[in-house]
Amino acid sequence: MLVDLDYFFAQAEELKNPSLTDKPVVVCVYSGRSEDSGAVSTANYLARKFGVKSGMPIFLAKRKLENAGAVFLPVDSEYYESVSGNVMTTLRDYADRFEQVGIDEAYLDVTAKTCGNFADAKVLALKVKNHLKTEQRLSCSIGIGPNKIVAKIAADIQKPDGLTIVEPNQVGKFLSPLPVARLPGVGAKTKERMQTLGISTIGDLAKSDVQKLMAVFGKTLGTFFHNASLGVDEEPVQEKEEVESISRIATLKQDTRDLNIILELMYRLCKDVYSAIAQDELFFKTVSIVGIMKDLKIHTRSRTLGDPMSDYEILRGTVRDLVERFLDETDQELRRVGVKVSNLTKEEKGQKQLTSFVERE
Ligand code: DCP
Ligand code: CA
Ligand code: CA
Numbered sequence: 001m002l003v004d005l006d007y008f009f010a011q012a013e014e015l016k017n018p019s020l021t022d023k024p025v026v027v028c029v030y031s032g033r034s035e036d037s038g039a040v041s042t043a044n045y046l047a048r049k050f051g052v053k054s055g056m057p058i059f060l061a062k063r064k065l066e067n068a069g070a071v072f073l074p075v076d077s078e079y080y081e082s083v084s085g086n087v088m089t090t091l092r093d094y095a096d097r098f099e100q101v102g103i104d105e106a107y108l109d110v111t112a113k114t115c116g117n118f119a120d121a122k123v124l125a126l127k128v129k130n131h132l133k134t135e136q137r138l139s140c141s142i143g144i145g146p147n148k149i150v151a152k153i154a155a156d157i158q159k160p161d162g163l164t165i166v167e168p169n170q171v172g173k174f175l176s177p178l179p180v181a182r183l184p185g186v187g188a189k190t191k192e193r194m195q196t197l198g199i200s201t202i203g204d205l206a207k208s209d210v211q212k213l214m215a216v217f218g219k220t221l222g223t224f225f226h227n228a229s230l231g232v233d234e235e236p237v238q239e240k241e242e243v244e245s246i247s248r249i250a251t252l253k254q255d256t257r258d259l260n261i262i263l264e265l266m267y268r269l270c271k272d273v274y275s276a277i278a279q280d281e282l283f284f285k286t287v288s289i290v291g292i293m294k295d296l297k298i299h300t301r302s303r304t305l306g307d308p309m310s311d312y313e314i315l316r317g318t319v320r321d322l323v324e325r326f327l328d329e330t331d332q333e334l335r336r337v338g339v340k341v342s343n344l345t346k347e348e349k350g351q352k353q354l355t356s357f358v359e360r361e
Contacts, residue, residue, distance in 0.1 A: 273339050
């Protein structure tokens with residue numbers, strides 16, 4: 001079962017302020033360069049009726065919603081994380097095994113709970129929907145299938161407040177008429193390449209020769225597309241490991257290679273990254289910077305420290321050093337910059353080793 005919250009950021013805003021519910025609501029990532037520069041993160045279904053979509057420039061969304069009484073809001077990530085956390089805690093109890101993917105969706109393996117019976121799975125899904133509706137005032141769409149990929153596509157097919165069930169013997173009939181872009185991993189480029197091969201539906205893909213697909217897309221992707229088109233997916237529902245990295249990225253007010261201007265922004269990103277790791281009581285061992293240049297090329301530089309650290313000054317100093325060295329190596333102006341910490345652990349390895357050393361003595 002795949003559970004995905006409907007128009008999540010915008011729905012969370014409606015939850016915060018119920019008077020928004022009958023208005024078009026657009027949640028925006030403002031780049032800060034000028035008043036309306038930036039992109040739409042998501043919009044409620046009322047705003048979508050006017051053609052507003054995720055990723056669209058804000059000025060275009062404003063144009064489409066002129067005189068519609070629309071509300072434009074900046075993203076409030078911390079709040080969405082907390083809403084998401086509550087939802088995930090609720091969902092977890094309904095699953096034999098649980099896997100959160102992204103902020104607003106999760107896979108629930110309910111095979112044992114339902115004895116593999118799809119009618120029982122439907123009853124369970126209705127319970128989940130009702131639980132989220134009454135206790136958290138949130139609507140979601142659910143897909144149920146014999147595996148993750150079918151469940152995911154099923155959840156996407158009927159929104160908002162959808163429930164789509166695809167039993168094993170219906171998989172072929174369900175998938176074959178759908179456009180290939182419905183498959184996870186098929187973006188605009190892949191879709192175009194498939195089009196040139198005469199493949200427009202998942203059914204077309206299922207009929208294509210797997211050797212030919214591997215020749216065009218490489219072995220891994222070719223095999224994946226072949227299996228996906230047949231609704232074959234052996235991936236288990238699996239609890240994800242701890243977060244692997246924490247990063248923040250931002251756009252400079254103007255393209256520049258002025259060290260002080262760049263550092264001013266990067267230190268702000270360091271603060272954000274630092275507060276996230278401090279909150280989770282994490283230690284970092286690797287510090288990276290990312291620079292997106294005027295020509296949109298992306299460069300990264302990293303340093304791995306001798307020991308896991310939790311010190312703000314070390315983060316800041318390492319970032320400063322990496323930036324200085326990077327500016328030495330390039331003569332281009334920077335457009336966007338980012339800070340990332342990875343190799344995260346819960347405790348200081350150094351201390352642990354010391355303790356076990358003492359014990360062995
Ligand atoms: N998101 C974003 N930018 C994107 C896509 C998504 O910032 N290009 C954010 C905002 C979404 C959230 O991620 O609310 C979840 O993404 P979904 O793709 O699940 O989209 P929604 O939940 O907004 O809508 P839907 O009802 O179609 O699931
Ligand atoms: Ca969603
Ligand atoms: Ca989602």
